[in-house]
Amino acid sequence: MTSMAHDLSFLIPEILVLLTGAGTLVCEMLRRPRTALAVAVAGLLLATALTLPLLGVDTSVFSGTFRIDTLSIWAKLILLPATVLSLLLARAELHGGDREGTVYSLLCFTTFGALVLAGSGDTMFLVLGVLLSGLGAFALVAYPRNDAATEAAMKFFVFASVTGGVMIFGLTYWFGATGSTLLGDLGGLDKAPLAAAVGLIAVIVGLGYKASLVPFHFWAPDAYEGAPLSVAAYLSVVPKIGAIFALVQVVRDLPVSGGWPFLLAVVSVLTMTFGYLAALVQDNVVRLLAYSSIAQAGYFLLGVVAVGVSPLALPALIVFAAAYAAMNLGAFSVTLRTGRTLDAFAGLGRGNPVVGVAMVLFLLSLTGIPPLAGFVGKFLLFGAAIDAHFTWLTVVAILNSVLSLAVYLRIVVPMYRRRSEAAAPMPTHLPWNRAVWVVALIATLAIGLGAQALIGRLA
Amino acid sequence: MSLVALAVLAPLAAAAGIPVLRRAPALLALLGAGAGLVAGLGLLTRVSAGLHPVLILPGLPGMPLRLVGTPLTALLSLLVAVVGALVLIYAVGYMKRDDEKVRFFATMSFFIAAMQTLVLAGDWILLLAAWELIGLSSYLLIGFWYRRPGVASAATRAFLYTRTADLGLYAAVFLLIGTTGSSEIAVTLHSGGGASVAVGLLLLAAAMGKSAQTPLHDWLQRAMAGPTPVSALLHSATLVAAGAILLIRTAPLLPPDALLAIGIVGGITTVVTGLIALAEKDLKRLLAASTSSQYGLMLVAVGAGVPKAALLLLIAHAVIKSSLFLGAGVFQHSRHSTRLTDLHGAGRDRPWIFAGFTLAALALAGIPPLSGFFAKDAVIAASLASSNARLLAPLALAGTLLTGAYMARALRILWRGKRLDRRVAGLRWMGAGLAGLVIPAVVLGAAFPFIETLLATPVPETTLARVFGLSAALGGLTLGWFIPGRRLLGPLLPWAQRGFAIAGGVDAWIVRPALALARGCERLERTLYAGVMAGGRLGLAIARAVRRSDDQGIDGLIASLVRGTINLGNRARALQSGLIHRELAMTVAGTALLLAALLAGVLVFP
Known part of the structure; x- marks a missing residue:
């Protein structure tokens, strides 16, 4: 019993997230969407604060099935604030709607799923996390109740079912080979290379769908376009980072002889290249950002392939995750206030210089221009990959960064053209939206400048 | 940060920030000017406490750039800051309807920064740079409304006139640095030597250009094409003042021959441009001619060997002339013209503005106890005490008489006539700026003893000078009020109207x-x-x-x-067909490919 209480004391943030989701739902039942928002924001911020004392802990609970380690603690510190920003974006976009509060509670539950993924120490937790973070997400995408959203949600659901089924199927091989569902026992796969390969592919399929890695990404652009913009922003950040961290939890216990680093490097190249190539020809900013977020997932894999080999890998992943959350949410927030097409961005930099500068900084950060957050993250990732003898992968990633500049300049260039007469008028006041991009901008700059010190210490 | 640097950097930061942000230009300019004003005040208190802050920046090898805080530079810096800030306040109202506020306020802030650099410069190189920057920014400001006819040519003319005279400054600076080996102004001032007469004449040439002295006075009147706040700033504490400031700062260096030349040029200017002012048909051009005339009086004081008297007149004139221009700007907005024929009775439209204008006009004429009286008094006393009194004193008195006459003429035209009540936009800001300048124009005389102690040189004052000066001023006012300008001028009228045809010659x-x-x-x-x-x-x-x-x-x-x-x-986009079965098939194919790759890896390289 004391051990149970001990375990639960480490899980206070997760429990609080769950309670917050439930409380938010109660508020929505009482028809108090504003209270629901307040409860959700306060609960998640409190959970973030309660995570801070855990920093430095490295243990696991419930007989090793859930891990409280650097990765899962930082996942909370990054994903909970990112969810708070997504809540505010949702408020900005959907306020006054009839089911506003359900969005807040679904966001909380989905984040809970992402946290379960990021801390999983057992294959069953992987399955649980994928399901938890998936169910809420389908409902979120379907929120607008129109054809596009329904189709997107349906597609999202079918994809999830297929990939989820494949993952569970593959995991049974691992269970068969090792006799355990614990990730910690995966070392036993040494003796069963075929079972190891099938299971690995299955995990890559299951988590790759969640992180939108190529070729499991097909749902993403449609879902982002059909869903409310705030939900798209959320999906591109929180479940994705959760899935990437879960992948790290898996591969750090896998024997290297299984060949997984090479396999992930191939997926990384496919993802980066395909994402940016497709982004290059989009006219819709939401789809452009969707493909950009696919490509960015490829960069995450640079850190994943170095796990266990380079000491840089974990810090690189964490810094890049924080940077990615800030700059991507910022870019979506500016898109929310400006419009979904490239034409809507025409003249933004002249008409509204502060927003224009903020958007340029987000996009440059996504490209990886110093001294912004994205640069620091990518710099560390490249370092980790080179450490792990994946120099060729780093070269491909750098070439893709060049391509990404062309992608992001497609938004920047019209921003500094003169605004044409026919352009649509700016949308009306969106509550909280400004707060979101201002916070994201501060975070982008702070991570960029603050992490220079970190690089200095590591170098 | 040192206060000397802040005085320059605050308006400079505003000038750089405004075009970047493109928002709230007036507010940013006012913030910059306000910070500069605080720095100017702080600098003056420091200096009056006996400190001499110096900021040395790396420049040419062995010739660092310096910004110095001496009593003279601190006083001038405060003057620039005060007039600059008040003119900007006024400009908030004046430019209310203009579309190009960003350009206007950025250039104005830049202008103030350049002038602060000039007055605080402690070495010739920085002074030269500032001198050029002033020329540039005044060109930009005079040509601000460049689409209107004649404006571009007026700006070009101002630029060419002042630039030509600037050659004198370049030559003088080269001579000074060449003979003394130092670029520090304080060092070169105490060197003396044979070059001094040449240097003095070259400096005079430079000052004649900038301060619009005869025969180079024509550009100043044409420079009226710029917005009124620009004229107010240009004529009082900045561009035109630069010439006089140059001579005041270098006066200790100048030998008697050069001084005499300066005094004569000043004396001739004050009379010639005074006569032109009497004949002018446009209020702003009248004020412009009057500016030349007053700077002529300052040169007389420098020539008489009492540069401090010139400084007092410079300070008094700065606040007075800017108030006059600001008042004229209100009348211009009220009647949409600055031609005197259109302005008959404009004073009655806005009695409060007219009251301020009148106080400033009387101060300029030299009526006690307004500030102009004390300054004029010092200049006349200086000319009487000079060894060339027989030459300089009559010219100074004639200048004073003419000042009274043309100011009375302007007042009479503004007061006599029908009242037309038209709304003026931004009157509140303009009134605030005007009031802020008229008050010092009235009471500044009380501060002169403090300035004299600060500069540690008492200015001569004699009862004789007071009697002469006051009677000249009163006589001028009476003449100007009761006798029309054209009758006063008599046979000189056509000459005066053409600016004595000197402009054509120049x-x-x-x-x-x-x-x-x-x-x-x-x-x-x-x-x-x-x-x-x-x-x-x-x-x-x-x-x-x-x-x-x-x-x-x-x-x-x-x-x-x-x-x-x-x-x-x-092609990548084409893969996204939107047909879920096809996409899932691709997913399966991808999975199979990965599996194949992995199995190959496992089997081939075990």
């Missing part, structure tokens, strides 16, 4: 040669261009041949790379 020496030179250069350029073109065509022919091979080579490669990338992108 045009012949300066503007036309400069423009002819420019055209000659253009022609030369065209000839050269034709030659180069001929050569270029040959080169082009070769280049084209090379390019043709390149097109198929490197360029073709790059173009095909780009085309290929975009094609790939289109």
Whole structure:
């Protein structure tokens, strides 16, 4: 019993997230969407604060099935604030709607799923996390109740079912080979290379769908376009980072002889290249950002392939995750206030210089221009990959960064053209939206400048 | 940060920030001017406490750039800051309806920063740089409404006149640095030597250009084409003042011969431009002529060997003249004209503004206890005490008399006539700026003893000078009020109306040669261009041949790379068919591929 209480004391943030989701739902039942928002924001911020004392802990609970380690603690510190920003974006976009509060509670539950993924120490937790973070997400995408959203949600659901089924199927091989569902026992796969390969592919399929890695990404652009913009922003950040961290939890216990680093490097190249190539020809900013977020997932894999080999890998992943959350949410927030097409961005930099500068900084950060957050993250990732003898992968990633500049300049260039007469008028006041991009901008700059010190210490 | 640097950097930061942010330009300019004002005040208190802050920046080897805080520079810096800030307040109202506020306030802030650099400069190189920056920013401001007819040519004229005279400053500075080996102003001032007469005359030439002294006075009147706040700033504490400030700062260096030349030039200017002011048909041009005339009086004081008297008049004139211009700007908005014939009775439209204008006009004429009286008094006393009193004193008194006469003329025209009540936009801001300047114009005389102790040189004052000065001022006012200007001038009228035809003459020496030179250069350029073109065509022919091979080579490669990338992108997009069965099939295919790769890896490289 004391051990149970001990375990639960480490899980206070997760429990609080769950309670917050439930409380938010109660508020929505009482028809108090504003209270629901307040409860959700306060609960998640409190959970973030309660995570801070855990920093430095490295243990696991419930007989090793859930891990409280650097990765899962930082996942909370990054994903909970990112969810708070997504809540505010949702408020900005959907306020006054009839089911506003359900969005807040679904966001909380989905984040809970992402946290379960990021801390999983057992294959069953992987399955649980994928399901938890998936169910809420389908409902979120379907929120607008129109054809596009329904189709997107349906597609999202079918994809999830297929990939989820494949993952569970593959995991049974691992269970068969090792006799355990614990990730910690995966070392036993040494003796069963075929079972190891099938299971690995299955995990890559299951988590790759969640992180939108190529070729499991097909749902993403449609879902982002059909869903409310705030939900798209959320999906591109929180479940994705959760899935990437879960992948790290898996591969750090896998024997290297299984060949997984090479396999992930191939997926990384496919993802980066395909994402940016497709982004290059989009006219819709939401789809452009969707493909950009696919490509960015490829960069995450640079850190994943170095796990266990380079000491840089974990810090690189964490810094890049924080940077990615800030700059991507910022870019979506500016898109929310400006419009979904490239034409809507025409003249933004002249008409509204502060927003224009903020958007340029987000996009440059996504490209990886110093001294912004994205640069620091990518710099560390490249370092980790080179450490792990994946120099060729780093070269491909750098070439893709060049391509990404062309992608992001497609938004920047019209921003500094003169605004044409026919352009649509700016949308009306969106509550909280400004707060979101201002916070994201501060975070982008702070991570960029603050992490220079970190690089200095590591170098 | 040192206060000297802040005085320069605050308006400079505003000038840089306004075009970047493109928002709230007036607010930013006011913030910059306000910070500069605080710095000026702080600097003056420091200096009066006996400190001499110096900021040394690396410049040419062995000749660092310096900003110095001495009693003189601190006083001038505060003057620039005060007038600059109040004129900007006024400009908030004056420019309310203008679309190009960003450009206006940025250039104004830049102008103030340049002038602060000039007055605080402790070495010749920085002073030269500031001198040029002032020329540039005044060119930009005079030409602010460049689309209106005649404005661009007025700006060009102002630029050419002052630039030509600037050559004198360059030559003087080279001589000074060459003979003393130091670029520090304080060091060069105490060197003396044979070069001094030449240096003095060259400095005089530079000052004549900037301070619009006869025969180079014409550009100043034409410079009225700029917005009124620009005129107010230009005429009081900045551009025009630069010439007088140069002479006041270098006065210890100048030998008696050079001083005499300065005094004579000043004396002639004060009379000639005073007469022009009497004949003017436009209020702003009248005030412009009056500016030349007052700077003439300052040069008389410098020539009489009492530069501190000139400084007092400079300070008093700065606040008085800017108030006069600000008042004139209100009348201009109220009647949409500055022609005196249109302004009959404009004073009655806005009695409060007219009251301020009148106080400033009386102060300029030298009526006690207004500030102008004390300053004029010092100048006349200086001219009487000078060894060349017989030459300088009558000129100074004539200048004073004329000041009274043309100011009375202006007042009479503004007061006599029908009242037309038209709304004026931004009156509140304009009134605030005007009030802020009229108050010192009235009471500044009380501060003169403090300034004299600060500068540690008492200014001469005699009862004789007071009697002479006061009677000249009163006589001038009476004459001007009761007798129309054209009758006063008598046979001189047509001459005065044409600016004594001097402008035409000067045009012949300066503007036309400069423009002819420019055209000659253009022609030369065209000839050269034709030659180069001929050569270029040959080169082009070769280049084209090379390019043709390149097109198929490197360029073709790059173009095909780009085309290929975009094609790939289109193909990538085509994969996204939206048909879920097809997409899932691709997912399965991808999975199979990965599995195959992995199995191959496991089986082939166990």
